[in-house]
Amino acid sequence: MTDEKTKASLLVKQEMYLEAGIHIGTKIRTYDMKEFVFKRRDDG
Structure with missing residues (x-):
């Protein structure tokens, strides 16, 4: 999916x-998710 399509499909602006x-996410991170995870807090 291109960036233009992604931006158009968001309900709320990313900004x-x-x-x-x-920060929307889950407490469980698998190896396959590594490229999509920006950062992880110590408590989660």
């Missing part, structure tokens, strides 16, 4: 998530 400090 709004980043400004609010929202």
Whole structure:
């Protein structure tokens, strides 16, 4: 999927998530997810 298609399919602008400090995800990370994980907090 191209970046243009991804941006068009978001319900809320990505900038709004980043400004609010929202991080959506799971507590479990598999090897296949490695390239998609930006960072991980110590408690999660």
